[in-house]
Amino acid sequence: MKKVLLLFAILTFFSCKKESQESFGKPETTAENLKTPEDLGKEIFITKGNCVACHLPDKKLVGPSLHDIAKIYKDKKGNIVTFLKGDSEPIVDPSQFAVMKTNFAITEEMSDEELQALEAYINSYLK
Numbered sequence: 001m002k003k004v005l006l007l008f009a010i011l012t013f014f015s016c017k018k019e020s021q022e023s024f025g026k027p028e029t030t031a032e033n034l035k036t037p038e039d040l041g042k043e044i045f046i047t048k049g050n051c052v053a054c055h056l057p058d059k060k061l062v063g064p065s066l067h068d069i070a071k072i073y074k075d076k077k078g079n080i081v082t083f084l085k086g087d088s089e090p091i092v093d094p095s096q097f098a099v100m101k102t103n104f105a106i107t108e109e110m111s112d113e114e115l116q117a118l119e120a121y122i123n124s125y126l127k
Contacts, residue, residue, distance in 0.1 A: 041121025080119040
């Protein structure tokens with residue numbers, strides 16, 4: 001009987017341990033920590049991408065405004081993600097391409113999800 005109880009205790013311990021380890025260190029998914037693509041794009045734009053150093057929402061700084069970028073890419077059926085990967089020519093302000101090209105070291109390291117989020121954030125200025 002002691003062997004059965006010991007075996008039961010061991011099995012219970014390991015099955016509970018596995019379940020608790022699966023979620024250990026993973027953030028709980030809640031409505032508060034779910035981000036829309038636009039929200040993620042904004043965060044990347046301001047922090048990781050440092051895009052805010054050259055681009056403003058509604059006026060030219062060093063680079064064109066987000067509104068102008070979104071409008072031109074829409075009108076010319078361009079792909080912002082492809083440009084940020086360094087796989088297409090500039091269509092908004094080719095004269096500033098050399099300045100933007102230095103940032104490809106940052107954007108080329110971004111995941112497709114991050115680049116799509118940046119595109120969603122930029123396109124949000126069309127609304």
